[in-house]
Amino acid sequence: MIADLKTFIERERPHWKELERELEKIREHLADLSDLKYARHVLGLYQRTSSDLARLQGSSSEPELRAYLENLVGSGYAEIHSATRDRRHFRPWQWLVQTFPQAFRRQIWGFWMSVALTLVGALLGAFLISKGVEGREAIYPFPHLVHQTPSERVAREEQRGTEAVSKGRDDLEGRKATFSAELMRNNISVTFRAMAFGMTWGIGTLLILFYNGVVLGAVVFDYVSDGQTVFMLGWLLPHGSVEIPAILLGGQAGLILGRALIGWGTPDSLRTRFRKITPDLATIAGGAALLLVWAGIIEAFFSQYHEPVLPYWVKILFGAVQLVALAWFLFFCGKPKAGADELQR
């Protein structure tokens, strides 16, 4: 209880008002707490206001004053106690070549689990197609894969290519950008869903990865068993070498989320577990989205051209090089150099 409220307010009010002004300046980026002298001054004001609030908190009276001080202390707390983590501004290049691959490697178990789930799904897909299971529509979401055999499709695509080359026309002309954008939108949505469904204790993510694996395995088996391996590699590798890893990254993020929700193997509370993984989740999701933008461009502008427009070996080589580059980027990029590591020690 404040014995003399009037004197108390008269004495403290200028400090409260000053803290209010300084916090507003910090919020408007007109001042920042990196200047030690300034930081000490603001900290002093904040601590004084906190102490004023503490004096009021014992009593049930002066509710308006208490509400005002609580608001002020809340704002000051947010600015002052978050100051250390606000120091570094977002640098896109550094985020891409360091933060993203490092986050990926920190949570590598999720990626391997994604890969394993997809492979199990792929084996099942291949098995179902090998047994000639009726109702291919249930496995394939693409009508053009259901109503024709791989050989028929390859023959048609190559014939169309031959006609296009002889007439000097581009069959995809006038719809490449739209197609590319649709692909990006669809794939990014699937990837984000794979991540978000981690909140179903990972079950949703697991199903998405498994189903993707089933479709992939079915397509690959279909083409390989029909003797169209080269076409299939030339068709899928250029964009798939980026698109599939990106979806696996989404799955990785979902599994990390699911594990944090379950709390398996950690004594931390749920809130602490989430707090620990949030930066990595956002980074991996953002990285996957970027990869899918690239995959969308490649699929629309490159993958859909077959022989004789584009030789298969060119497409396979491109896809293979891209896959190796992506693997190097994810597994090795942003690693501290041995010398630097020693210096740090």
Next chain:
Amino acid sequence: MSSRSATLNISTPEGVTFSLPLAGPITRSLAFFIDFAVMSAAWNLVAILIKPLFFLMQDLALGVAVLMQFAFVEGMRMMMELLWRGQTVGKKLMGLRVVDEQGLKLRASQVVIRNLLRFVDMLPLFYALGGLVSLFNARAQRLGDLAAGTVVVRTVKTQPPDVAAVLAGKFNSFRECPHIEARLRQKVTPEEAQLALNALVRRDDLDEAARHKLYEELATHFREKVKFPDDVVFGLSDEQYIRNVVETVFRGRK
């Protein structure tokens, strides 16, 4: 936390506790619909702006339109929350703000995660899952908030009450009778004193008739507690009577 509370209480290392009022589902839904309307309007505006591009390069224009629409749906809310410290247009209008559940400033990763998890909060439709989870969560968090460690609070504009001005500079005739003043201080409870103080602080917020009625009731109440001599209270309005009471009580706490 076992019981549902309407506030988020945060204890600081300085040893004080402050509370942030949590937003309810209705205001949050309204903010969501306002944002939806704003984004639709903004998208329509952009669509008009890129229309000329359709005449020049139809494919490219359509591709741009598809991507921009996607970016609007998924990214605009995120951008607003990032740039406006946890607020969107809807949240600004409804007086809401997204904050870190520990009272710290929002990190970009928190904004990204809470918005990406809308995919699961929306299930099966109209945010049913997210809404249900937030109803059973002590901090009214939907799944996205839970994963990102965020809460939606109401923004409250507060000003320090001008108590000093209320009590200052007016002659208090009660001072002529210190012994009766002492009795008054003894009889007036802290709650009554606070009530009288609030009535004076909020003087200008009350309309005239209500103010007169309130002051009359309060003055009658205090007159019954302690009787001052007629010459001390002669000609005192109800408002001045209360002012004298408040000044006497708070001065007495020295």
